[in-house]
Amino acid sequence: MSAASLRTRRSIAVSLLLPLALVAATALVGANGTPSLRDTVITVLSNMIIVLGLQVFIGNSGVYSFGQLGFAAAGAYVAAFLTLPAAFAALQVPGLPHLIADAQLGPLPSTLIAAVACGLFAAVVGLPLMRTSTLAVPISTFAFLIVVYNVLANWEEVTGGVSGLVSIPRTTSIESAALWASVAVVVALVFKWSASGYRLQATREDEVAARSLGISVNGERLLAFALSGVLCGVGGALAVHQSGVLNPATFYFGATVTTVTMMVLGGARSVFGAVLGTVALSTVNEILRGVEGGANVLGIVSIGNTPGLAAIGVGLILLATMIALPDGLSGGREAGELPLPRRLRRARAAALPALSGAAPAEKIAHDGELRAEGISVAFGGLQVLRGVDLTLRRGEALGLIGPNGAGKTTLVNVLSGFLVPDAGTVSLDGVDASGRSPSRLAHAGLSRTFQAALPFPHLSCLESVAVGAMGVGVGRRRAVAVAAEVLDRLDLRKLSSAPAGSLPPAGQRLLGVARALATRPHYLLLDEPAAGLSEGEGEQLVEILGGVLDDFGCGILLIEHEMSVVMSLCPRVQVIDDGATLRVGSPAEVQADPAVVEAYLGSSYPVAIGA
Amino acid sequence: MTELVQNLIDALALGSLYALIALGVTVVYTVMDMMNFAHGEFIMLSAYALFVLADMPFGVAVAGALLTGVLIAVLAERVAFRPVRRADLSAQLVTSLAVATIVQNAVVAFVNARPKSVATPSFVGETTQIGSLSVPNLEFVTLALTAIVLAGLGWMLYRTRSGLAIRAASENFDMARLLGVRADRVIALSFAISGALAAVVGVLLVMQTGQVSATMGLTPVLVGFVAVVIGGFGRMSGAVIGGLFLGAVSSLLGAYLPAELVPFRDAIVFSLPVAILIFRPHGLLGSATGEARV
Numbered sequence: 001m002s003a004a005s006l007r008t009r010r011s012i013a014v015s016l017l018l019p020l021a022l023v024a025a026t027a028l029v030g031a032n033g034t035p036s037l038r039d040t041v042i043t044v045l046s047n048m049i050i051v052l053g054l055q056v057f058i059g060n061s062g063v064y065s066f067g068q069l070g071f072a073a074a075g076a077y078v079a080a081f082l083t084l085p086a087a088f089a090a091l092q093v094p095g096l097p098h099l100i101a102d103a104q105l106g107p108l109p110s111t112l113i114a115a116v117a118c119g120l121f122a123a124v125v126g127l128p129l130m131r132t133s134t135l136a137v138p139i140s141t142f143a144f145l146i147v148v149y150n151v152l153a154n155w156e157e158v159t160g161g162v163s164g165l166v167s168i169p170r171t172t173s174i175e176s177a178a179l180w181a182s183v184a185v186v187v188a189l190v191f192k193w194s195a196s197g198y199r200l201q202a203t204r205e206d207e208v209a210a211r212s213l214g215i216s217v218n219g220e221r222l223l224a225f226a227l228s229g230v231l232c233g234v235g236g237a238l239a240v241h242q243s244g245v246l247n248p249a250t251f252y253f254g255a256t257v258t259t260v261t262m263m264v265l266g267g268a269r270s271v272f273g274a275v276l277g278t279v280a281l282s283t284v285n286e287i288l289r290g291v292e293g294g295a296n297v298l299g300i301v302s303i304g305n306t307p308g309l310a311a312i313g314v315g316l317i318l319l320a321t322m323i324a325l326p327d328g329l330s331g332g333r334e335a336g337e338l339p340l341p342r343r344l345r346r347a348r349a350a351a352l353p354a355l356s357g358a359a360p361a362e363k364i365a366h367d368g369e370l371r372a373e374g375i376s377v378a379f380g381g382l383q384v385l386r387g388v389d390l391t392l393r394r395g396e397a398l399g400l401i402g403p404n405g406a407g408k409t410t411l412v413n414v415l416s417g418f419l420v421p422d423a424g425t426v427s428l429d430g431v432d433a434s435g436r437s438p439s440r441l442a443h444a445g446l447s448r449t450f451q452a453a454l455p456f457p458h459l460s461c462l463e464s465v466a467v468g469a470m471g472v473g474v475g476r477r478r479a480v481a482v483a484a485e486v487l488d489r490l491d492l493r494k495l496s497s498a499p500a501g502s503l504p505p506a507g508q509r510l511l512g513v514a515r516a517l518a519t520r521p522h523y524l525l526l527d528e529p530a531a532g533l534s535e536g537e538g539e540q541l542v543e544i545l546g547g548v549l550d551d552f553g554c555g556i557l558l559i560e561h562e563m564s565v566v567m568s569l570c571p572r573v574q575v576i577d578d579g580a581t582l583r584v585g586s587p588a589e590v591q592a593d594p595a596v597v598e599a600y601l602g603s604s605y606p607v608a609i610g611a
Numbered sequence: 612m613t614e615l616v617q618n619l620i621d622a623l624a625l626g627s628l629y630a631l632i633a634l635g636v637t638v639v640y641t642v643m644d645m646m647n648f649a650h651g652e653f654i655m656l657s658a659y660a661l662f663v664l665a666d667m668p669f670g671v672a673v674a675g676a677l678l679t680g681v682l683i684a685v686l687a688e689r690v691a692f693r694p695v696r697r698a699d700l701s702a703q704l705v706t707s708l709a710v711a712t713i714v715q716n717a718v719v720a721f722v723n724a725r726p727k728s729v730a731t732p733s734f735v736g737e738t739t740q741i742g743s744l745s746v747p748n749l750e751f752v753t754l755a756l757t758a759i760v761l762a763g764l765g766w767m768l769y770r771t772r773s774g775l776a777i778r779a780a781s782e783n784f785d786m787a788r789l790l791g792v793r794a795d796r797v798i799a800l801s802f803a804i805s806g807a808l809a810a811v812v813g814v815l816l817v818m819q820t821g822q823v824s825a826t827m828g829l830t831p832v833l834v835g836f837v838a839v840v841i842g843g844f845g846r847m848s849g850a851v852i853g854g855l856f857l858g859a860v861s862s863l864l865g866a867y868l869p870a871e872l873v874p875f876r877d878a879i880v881f882s883l884p885v886a887i888l889i890f891r892p893h894g895l896l897g898s899a900t901g902e903a904r905v
Binding site: 139253 | 646691694695698700701702704705706708709710711712713715716717718719720721724825829833836837839840844874875877878881882884885886888889892893
């Protein structure tokens with residue numbers, strides 16, 4: 001029995017080796033070139049580390065930060081302070097504490113200290129910043145960049161002010177730059193493929209669905225923000241030990257645009273893209289800089305000294321990428337995920353991840369209940385729920401039905417923590433859970449699906465489902481095994497390596513159920529799983545769900561307005577209408593209740609409803 | 612007492628300027644859900660029109676600046692922003708960053724790299740004595756222009772068909788389209804308004820500093836963004852209040868900070884949004900409406 005895995009060994013190897021080869025090739029070009037080319041290549045490699053730092057946060061979270069160069073600046077200043085000869089330090093930055101000014105470390109310890117310092121700095125800065133909305137992060141991070149610049153430029157006795165520092169030891173060799181870049185590649189890939197990396201990518205793909213799986217959006221973002229700070233700090237430290245001079249403008253607006261362009265050009269979701277984009281844009285940039293100083297292109301067009309041309313080029317490339325190639329050169333894929341030449345395709349198909357022999361999931365003890373009491377919710381003047389009670393026991397399937405607008409989804413939103421009710425309490429296995437966040441509830445064993453499928457389009461089906469388990473803290477390896485089992489159980493195994501976004505609607509809906517099941521819920525709330533599906537698809541889904549109930553032993557709350565779906569699956573049904581409970585009972589009892597018939601069909605409709 | 616009143620008038624004037632910037636950013640945001648980084652470059656380019664038309668009568672130069680602001684905004688929308696209209700917010704933000712970079716460096720490359728001084732009517736450089744107060748005329752000009760712009764914008768949004776189209780589109784763009792609002796026209800119109808607002812700010816900035824430079828748009832656009840964050844996204848009223856608040860804080864810090872901390876005023880001002888967002892994640896006026904619906 002071979003364990004399931006998210007990718008083949010081959011794919012992992014290629015994803016690692018291709019970017020590393022590109023780093024090595026870049027270094028070789030520099031090592032064999034003129035001294036000025038050498039310097040350029042060292043700069044390219046230190047930029048690459050910063051771009052990888054951007055990728056770690058922006059690429060995985062999908063949230064743009066324009067403040068990461070502030071950490072590169074911090075790294076550069078720290079590294080410069082720690083290596084500046086004491087005599088120069090006393091002259092240039094008299095206000096610097098003696099302990100730091102007198103320190104005269106080598107390149108390695110100073111870079112390491114800069115890395116740690118920037119990681120801590122980013123964690124402290126990120127703590128408030130990551131609390132703000134997805135929309136506000138780009139702006140507040142840009143504000144942070146300005147704050148850093150303003151302090152560096154004006155705190156003269158410590159930073160040297162606008163004119164900055166000179167005579168910093170130039171110790172970055174091409175070998176050390178290439179080595180650090182390689183480390184950064186590995187770090188970025190390992191993070192991306194870690195449980196934490198997957199949780200963060202899930203928040204990028206769909207924030208709401210991610211929260212329902214137990215993922216703390218702010219927490220995952222903060223971790224990546226700090227790691228990004230570490231990489232940016234290393235990049236800054238290496239850069240300053242290459243140039244030997246430093247001022248506040250080195251890592252400011254221009255550098256931010258350039259590095260963001262490199263990441264976007266390569267494809268933000270991909271580590272390989274970060275490497276590729278850095279090399280590609282640097283090459284173009286070097287050519288443009290040559291032209292900027294006045295050049296004779298092909299002996300035909302002669303261009304005078306035109307500053308700003310390289311920056312225009314960067315801007316045009318960024319614009320063209322956004323319009324024509326939004327996924328970048330890599331298409332957002334890692335090297336091992338790129339489309340293969342036809343010759344190799346057969347071999348790859350045969351190497352699809354094998355799933356484990358689907359040992360049935362361990363049964364969960366059939367006690368405890370999810371209980372809501374007196375739930376009331378009003379939206380503005382509209383009273384949507386008026387004191388609704390609901391009890392869902394483990395191992396039972398409860399149908400929640402009611403006409404459109406009865407308040408079914410609002411009740412599910414309250415139960416799952418997405419909405420705080422105006423009145424009423426929710427308890428989970430006897431413990432008060434009112435006001436808990438969706439992710440905390442998921443950890444406590446409550447999961448849900450949505451009326452829309454909310455897929456993670458860029459993750460494979462296996463990854464999407466594994467994220468469900470990772471969301472509630474299961475380690476990566478175990479999460480993949482759980483996901484494989486769940487996929488097997490829902491008959492989705494053959495699709496495990498397909499991107500979730502490529503599935504038809506019915507498949508995405510089923511995948512949503514699989515994702516929720518992977519959190520190993522004690523209670524699963526399914527909000528109209530059959531909505532938008534054809535009758536046949538709906539019936540098939542219900543059949544599968546019936547099996548799930550037996551296998552997983554969780555309590556299922558099935559919300560539907562199609563009565564027939566509920567009647568076949570749920571021995572107990574609760575009918576709500578106009579925000580209040582109309583009837584709780586067996587399907588037969590409910591169907592026979594005239595009040596229910598009236599709510600559904602209007603008083604003048606004489607025919608009994610249901611299947 | 613006199614000093615306090617003086618400082619308050621200064622604060623109100625700077626706040627008005629910031630409000631105009633934030634409004635320019637918001638007019639586009641409400642319709643297109645895009646934070647336009649290039650707004651600062653619209654301001655910068657309008658200011659350059661004054662520099663280029665310096666030999667003309669000042670009124671003509673100002674008209675030229677307005678025209679420039681409107682044209683560059685409409686052009687940028689047509690060429691750069693329309694193709695990414697359906698992309699997500701981050702992609703649009705990055706696209707506008709690209710436009711900003713291109714416009715700014717085109718000025719560096721093809722006009723001039725260094726700041727240039729621009730003559731403005733001597734009237735705006737003088738001060739008016741009111742009792743013991745001496746108020747720079749520029750502050751009167753700023754306040755008057757802001758009042759005119761707010762009144763004009765209000766009239767346009769609430770009393771004209773085009774204004775109704777913009778408000779409808781800002782409530783629900785797709786629904787407005789289904790009801791017959793022409794998307795291209797509404798978006799182009801909101802960019803034109805945004806460009807005109809940028810031009811007003813550009814003219815005021817030139818009057819204030821007496822010079823133009825290629826990088827003069829960076830700080831204003833960030834001020835505008837921060838004001839929008841503080842006020843709450845997507846509301847005209849939020850933009851005005853956010854701008855007034857930010858300008859007032861900045862101005863009063865300049866007046867009352869100890870001398871050795873004055874250079875760090877920007878650092879303090881730009882830390883404000885973070886401080887505010889910690890306690891009110893959706894801005895001073897904001898509600899949770901910006902959050903994803905479940």
